[in-house]
Amino acid sequence: xxxxxxxxxxxxxxxxxxxxxxxxxxxxxxxxxxxxxxxxxxxxxxxxxxxxxxxxxxxxxxxxxxxxxxxxxxxxxxxxxxxxxxxxxxxxxxxxxxxxxxxxxxxxxxxxxxxxxxxxxxxxxxxxxxxxxxxxxxxxxxxxxxxxxxxxxxxxxxxxxxxxxxxxxxxxxxxxxxxxxxxxxxxxxxxxxxxxxxxxxxxxxxxxxxxxxxxxxxxxxxxxxxxxxxxxxxxxxxxxxxxxxxxxxxxxxxxxxxxxxxxxxxxxxxxxxxxxxxxxxxxxxxxxxxxxxxxxxxxxxxxxxxxxxxxxxxxxxxxxxxxxxxxxxxxxxxxxxxxxxxxxxxxxxxxxxxxxxxxxxxxxxxxxxxxxxxxxxxxxxxxxxxxxxxxxxxxxxxxxxxxxxxxxxxxxxxxxxxxxxxxxxxxxxxxxxxxxxxxxxxxxxxxxxxxxxxxxxxxxxxxxxxxxxxxxxxxxxxxxxxxxxxxxxxxxxxxxxxxxxxxxxxxxxxxxxxxxxxxxxxxxxxxxxxxxxxxxxxxxxxxxxxxxxxxxxxxxxxxxxxxx
Numbered sequence: 262x263x264x265x266x267x268x269x270x271x272x273x274x275x276x277x278x279x280x281x282x283x284x285x286x287x288x289x290x291x292x293x294x295x296x297x298x299x300x301x302x303x304x305x306x307x308x309x310x311x312x313x314x315x316x317x318x319x320x321x322x323x324x325x326x327x328x329x330x331x332x333x334x335x336x337x338x339x340x341x342x343x344x345x346x347x348x349x350x351x352x353x354x355x356x357x358x359x360x361x362x363x364x365x366x367x368x369x370x371x372x373x374x375x376x377x378x379x380x381x382x383x384x385x386x387x388x389x390x391x392x393x394x395x396x397x398x399x400x401x402x403x404x405x406x407x408x409x410x411x412x413x414x415x416x417x418x419x420x421x422x423x424x425x426x427x428x429x430x431x432x433x434x435x436x437x438x439x440x441x442x443x444x445x446x447x448x449x450x451x452x453x454x455x456x457x458x459x460x461x462x463x464x465x466x467x468x469x470x471x472x473x474x475x476x477x478x479x480x481x482x483x484x485x486x487x488x489x490x491x492x493x494x495x496x497x498x499x500x501x502x503x504x505x506x507x508x509x510x511x512x513x514x515x516x517x518x519x520x521x522x523x524x525x526x527x528x529x530x531x532x533x534x535x536x537x538x539x540x541x542x543x544x545x546x547x548x549x550x551x552x553x554x555x556x557x558x559x560x561x562x563x564x565x566x567x568x569x570x571x572x573x574x575x576x577x578x579x580x581x582x583x584x585x586x587x588x589x590x591x592x593x594x595x596x597x598x599x600x601x602x603x604x605x606x607x608x609x610x611x612x613x614x615x616x617x618x619x620x621x622x623x624x625x626x627x628x629x630x631x632x633x634x635x636x637x638x639x640x641x642x643x644x645x646x647x648x649x650x651x652x653x654x655x656x657x658x659x660x661x662x663x664x665x666x667x668x669x670x671x672x673x674x675x676x677x678x679x680x681x682x683x684x685x686x687x688x689x690x691x692x693x694x695x696x697x698x699x700x701x702x703x704x705x706x707x708x709x710x711x712x713x714x715x716x717x718x719x720x721x722x723x724x725x726x727x728x729x730x731x732x733x734x735x736x737x738x739x740x741x742x743x744x745x746x747x748x749x750x751x752x753x754x755x756x757x758x759x760x761x762x763x764x765x766x767x768x769x770x771x772x773x774x775x776x777x778x779x780x781x782x783x784x785x786x787x788x789x790x791x792x793x794x795x796x797x798x799x800x801x802x803x804x805x806x807x808x809x810x811x812x813x814x815x816x817x818x819x820x821x822x823x824x825x
């Protein structure tokens with residue numbers, strides 16, 4: 262039956278072919294077609310930008326007492342709320358007003374991006390920047406006091422209006438150690454830094470699927486497929502609330518890998534017919550051999566299908582097409598296929614392969630096959646590539662390897678020593694857990710040795726064949742220097758002496774200088790570049806925050822900005 266309204270519409274379009282008025286059909290490639298991402302958007306599956314204003318202390322004479330009038334009340338309220346300046350915070354009782362007036366402090370803008378679907382307690386990196394128009398010259402050595410972060414802080418008549426708070430940030434600031442301090446144009450970069458793992462999520466974000474075309478049958482089908490694939494012990498993972506909304510709950514098995522879970526959800530093949538699923542898996546096995554194949558999408562769709570795809574992808578483990586071999590073997594490894602283990606190991610051992618480091622990373626993630634630790638050790642010991650050695654270290658760390666020795670330095674960062682052969686390497690992280698990693702036991706300091714940082718922060722000195730090295734530091738904000746400390750001429754002892762708190766040991770001797778992680782990394786970099794430490798210095802690259810899933814029909818989709 263045709264309604265009157267429809268008849269009128271047909272009459273208006275009789276001069277044009279009906280086909281021209283139908284929506285253009287988008288042909289989706291393998292890995293996307295008929296998966297959840299072809300039908301729905303993921304709401305809450307993108308990073309959430311947050312921001313706030315805070316106070317950095319411990320700057321000595323590089324801070325400023327300038328506080329914008331519209332921020333003073335907010336900052337005082339925030340410091341009172343978090344007990345800043347009280348015995349509970351860890352110092353003598355000082356009023357927030359006195360703290361703001363001290364040139365040892367600076368008002369800063371703090372920003373970060375909460376990872377997709379991050380639960381309460383998740384840590385993330387934050388950026389800290391001195392406010393424009395203030396006389397703060399450097400944030401190095403500074404520590405951010407507890408700062409609340411919000412989704413937005415729009416301004417009304419010059420006064421910031423806070424929205425709902427989502428996280429809190431604090432910690433020691435990491436400033437780029439490569440800044441050339443003799444170049445006046447470079448000095449402005451000292452006003453900005455980052456705090457690895459400095460943000461903590463305080464409010465969970467709901468995650469849901471939103472169908473682009475509301476349809477109860479489709480919503481019910483997607484709910485059925487998700488629960489069929491991911492529900493364990495009866496826990497409801499997906500609940501279709503309306504024809505347009507499906508609520509998602511992270512299953513317990515993915516609690517510590519929720520991002521991967523969301524990727525699999527968006528790549529889940531929706532039709533329930535087993536024969537159709539196998540046919541589609543075989544189509545993708547052909548498509549992945551193409552030079553322009555969407556390898557990541559195809560691999561995630563295979564993985565979302567489950568172990569029934571193993572018989573389809575196993576022949577690809579030995580493919581001469583490196584991409585196809587890697588992504589097929591990665592899928593098999595993640596699905597618990599023991600036949601995938603030697604295939605991934607072969608790729609991890611292949612020097613100069615673009616998939617060598619990704620394969621090493623996968624071997625680190627697997628828990629079902631602990632025997633992969635042995636080949637990882639061999640690769641670490643035989644490779645001359647510093648980045649490959651670092652990848653092997655990160656992988657072995659996840660397996661609890663006995664060739665890694667860990668020290669906790671004052672509760673601020675880890676100092677790891679890796680029992681390694683070949684050239685010495687010093688590796689430092691800039692995101693996530695702060696770590697300094699020494700490849701090689703007892704990396705020596707070349708003697709005679711004299712080092713003084715450009716800002717006179719640290720002075721290190723020893724004569725030829727000295728059994729001990731002397732070090733002292735400048736005290737922030739004062740024209741004074743610390744006591745001189747002595748240590749054995751190794752990098753491990755240097756880092757421990759610089760990083761430990763300036764507290765007395767059982768013999769009444771001061772055992773540390775209390776430098777921040779960032780300051781120690783700068784000293785190590787300076788000693789390596791001047792060849793006073795015979796090691797290659799490697800600084801971790803800061804990874805871009807990736808999208809939760811990849812999809813072709815991105816135009817006009819809020820969850821999938823193009824070019825991201």
